[in-house]
Amino acid sequence: MDNNMGHNEVKPDSVNETDISIQYMKRNVKRDITEKIVETIFLLCALVGVLSVTAIIFFVFYKGIRPFTGEDAYSIKDFLTGTKWAPSENIYGIFYMITASVLSTAGAILVGVPIGVLTAVFISEIAPEGLVKIVKPAIEILAGIPSVLYGAFGLGVVVPLIMKITPEVQGQSLLAVIIVLSIMILPTIVSLSESSIRAVPKKYREASLGLGASKIQTIFQVVLPAAKSGILSATVLGIGRAIGETMAVMMIAGNPTAGMPESIWSMVRPLTTNIAMEMSYASGRQSEMLFATGVVLFIFIMLVNITLIKLTSKAGEK
């Protein structure tokens, strides 16, 4: 650094002027090369993310599409519309799993989003300072709890409670999954909704209040509509989390090998748990079918991701 910063020591009428400038030029060349190399290293690191996504998509799809090609190809239609999963009989149907994933996610959104948004309203609009200091950290801790512990909670609290009221013999059910998933998406919904509510300009509220609207009316007819896109992003992110959740769900879903869910009391087997349950010992066709399950899950996730990126970039443009 010191060498490079010594420009002002150069005296114009020095005898060695040319020598010195050549020396500096050399140094500059060396410096430029170092800078260029370093920049390339930085760029390579930044490309690791791109490479990872590409590799993940390539490998999961490559392995997941294989069972449907070649000589003893499995019918894609049977795969997507079947309601029985029996690897030992070479039957792989995942329609009941897709249904389970969609139903449990929809249920979680239906329960989690209203509670989450209202909690966000509470934090940002009506709670006194003291209460904010309790609710906000609580949400941060809720966000940090590992999914396995949500599973423990589901298994130890939710499932036994459902046991008491269910007409079925077991407590593991769609309802248990919905309850636990709605809790798990709460932190996402609350924190994103809260920041988008806070971003609504004060003027809006003042104008509404000035026109004689009550505080609650202002919140629901002015603030929330203005924060709509943020809340929508929060919901989409919540969908992504709910549909991708694995470990907590695995412990409370019941994971039957066949059958469409008939009511909220039925056992379900979402796509994620199908993969996690059998991956450790699966091989050959069964393993490929698990990857195929992964592909279906991935398509759902990509839809969610793209929607989300579109939503957030739209909000950014505003």
Added chain:
Amino acid sequence: MLSRQAKDTIVKGLIYFSAASTVGILAVILGFIIIKGLPGLSIDFLTRDYEDNTTYVYSELLETQEGNSTEGYSERLGITLDFDEENGLVIAEIDKDSPVRNALDGNDEKYTVKKGDILTRIGDLRIDREFKELDSKDEKAAAEFVQKAIDEIDAVKEDSVRLRVVRIGGGIVPMAVTTIYMIILSLMIAGPVGILSAVYLNEYARPGKIMTTIHFAIKNLAGIPSIIYGLFGSLFFVQILKMQYSLLAGALTISIILLPTIIATTEETLKSIPKTYRESSLGLGATKLQTISRVILPNALPGILVAVLLSIGRIVGESAALLLTAGTVAQIPHALFGNSASGATLTIKAYTLMKEENDLTSACAIGIVLLVIIIAINVASKLITNKFLKKKGI
């Protein structure tokens, strides 16, 4: 129609109810894990190996001096033995100069016998068999049982004796060590890559195709659920690169999961460093690299630290991806990859305890440990944020 006031009151009630239920749910979850796990939590749980460990050791014997006859004390080994209802003959006390401290195992390597170890065999005396026949309620028989063992030691004619020592397991040490390994290894991989990516994105990249692609990729990465990462890791790292279920396969998979968090958090911090810092440094003749390494990064340190803390939280809590890449064996990995490199982290063990052994108590006891770590991380990152980032007025 309800009056406006009535409507407002109802809605307000709903809002309060929602906030209360959010906090209430957290309280119930924490309460459940603590109440359920506390009975399983103990010093032994935190300091012991998971499996019972049986070792044959050879210990020298001291010369006997007549006269010392405290109950249960074996002079020749310098240890006090006690009767334990569950395990039989337990070593309750070890003298400072006891020869068992320098016992040798079958391979002539030193094996230090510790307090709490169980003796199941002394010379040819099968203590475990004697114990089986014993009525543990009978105090007199128990005392005789201990005395018989001491007599057996005293009766040895050679100057050393072979003992079978069982070190009782049931603890979480291997999983804790695996978790720490996993944290260190993942951060070593994802840390530099993530931070340098963020530097590139914020300091070098000009808005354009490359930058959009990278941002798009990272946003997508953040949305991929960990089970998909697990699928990819189990295919690419475990099978194709032949790492098998191993520490390295797990750490590499987790590193990809961590990238979006580290990049986003670091980028955020870099963005918050005022432009004037860069301009002054460049204006003083420093190169871009010098500016980055001596001005930008030091100023971004608190933010990077928060990124690291968040990552640790993520690693500690991760399960689905590790289940498919690092395995579920309760051992300390002996290598980075290959045969004996598999190991379960605390979270994975909590899961297998629940799922395979139906042991909700131990799982929740691990849960308490996890909660303590996570709350500590939460508090620490908050302190850093408040202390460094707010002070600067950034």
